[in-house]
Amino acid sequence: MASLALEAPKPVSPTWRNFREALRRHPTAVAGGLVLLVMILVAILAPWLGTVDPEAVAPVKRLRGPSAQFWFGSDMMGRDVYSRVLYGARVSLTVGIAVALLSTLVGLAIGLTTGFVRWLDAVVMRVMDGLMSIPPVLLAIALMALTHASMQNVIVAITLAEAPRVVRLVRSLVLTLRDEPYVMAAVAAGTRLPRILWRHILPNIVAPLLVQATYVCASAMITEAILSFIGAGTPPNIPSWGNIMAEARSMFQIAGYLILFPGICLSLTVLAVNLLGDGLRDALDPRLARRM
């Protein structure tokens, strides 16, 4: 998301010019983008940032507070929390970005189809209503409880829980756009459906979809942490922020830092994504910017 926002191509259309002006007006969004960029770099460069093997146990040195040797302290098995937190960034970011991409694709595919193929609409939307009437976190928990713990399953479970909202958004946008004069004109002129979708519909839903994707990303990272925290997420041998905090659950009274550091990282990353999303929304939809 960050690279998209910050490395915008040379502004040619007025949209991109407005976009850059809006970014200037929203320093918080830029800050969010920068923090996110740093987090992504940290995740990629984790092995070279003074970390040790995040799985290496050293029972003699367990539960040491933060010090020069253990920057973020060590956990109950003597593992270096700093290394674990840095490697944990990989999990959270992968899950967040993968879910955002997947649910956008799923939402786009189903939303576009149901928006134009009317007989499918009734059936598909009832299924979506069913999925949406189960609170998303609960749905993800139920799904995870029934498969074995792996990162792919976490991503699929959260995508299933998040995608119905994206479907709703795309469908409602398509339904409004379908009645626009220029779309009707294209239909009347005999333009094929794929071309109508590509030339007329897609460009008009990219902006709201992008904004929605950032929110999905933020919420997916929180859901991943919640799943791991209650023992239904990424397998315990992968150091995700949720797992680190889950393991620290029983000893937070004596070693609060075990929860503090991953907690701060998680909150900061989610905050960054949310700020970026808010900035994008204001930049891409000036009408909303006034209100929210």
Place this chain on the structure above:
Amino acid sequence: MAVVAFVVFLLLYLTPGDPAAILAGDAATSEDIRRIREALGLDDPFLQRFGHWLWRLLHGDLGISIFTNLPVTQLIGQRIEPTLSLTVCTLVLSVLVAVPLGVLAAARAGSWVDRAVMAFSVAGFSVPVFVLAYVLILVFSIELDWLPVQGYAPISEGWWQWARHLVLPSIALGTVYIALIARMTRASMLDVLAQDYVRTAQAKGLAPGAVLTHHALKNAAVPIATVVGIGVALLIGGAIVTETVFALPGIGRLTVDAILRRDYPIIQGVVLIFSAAYVLINLAVDLSYMFFDPRIRY
């Protein structure tokens, strides 16, 4: 609701993992496993199983817990008080805090009050409930020693103890919800405050407070009520985590234990009960529109 029931059943049916094998334990022979599968009806055809399950569901029977052999309804019934206390307290607290915050932010749009409320709202969305919960425990229970660290006191043991144990969980759980409602209240109020009749009321010389509450807030109420209803989804997901952190013996704890033991009937039952509650609350919200806006008729 029928769709929900079907989806829930399908989800649990399609997923791998054999409860009979887990129940039988490591030392079981395949003969043992086969016997347990038969006793549980796990080998029946799909539609027959769904039919059975639905029939019992309509009679208020959510099945028997595989692990404890107790009816799921009984297990959920035992655990409902802490969960209900937590969610209702959080709901009331959140609305009481969030709506005035939102109104204040809208009335002073652009001021530092507005900025502070909006900053709080973005931050509230970003801090996961259990991180906040631990920070609250560390500060108010361990450092300051004002409130109990964990645990639950039933209402029957006195209101005071009950309330003391719920203060921190409610704040932790409520923060996201407050952020959501405050944001929507502000947006909705800004819309209404731009209307002509508000200007007329102000021009008539009505007290600013009266204009805000009587003219503006009542007309801004429908979107606020909607978001209160939708936000219950956050509340339910968060309650499971909050109960785990604060060791409240509620439905959330039951769920987490059931996940670890793959106790399918309990998971099915909890998902159904929570979803039903969610749907019913949103139905009640829909009906409340008539009260807020008499133009809406069903």
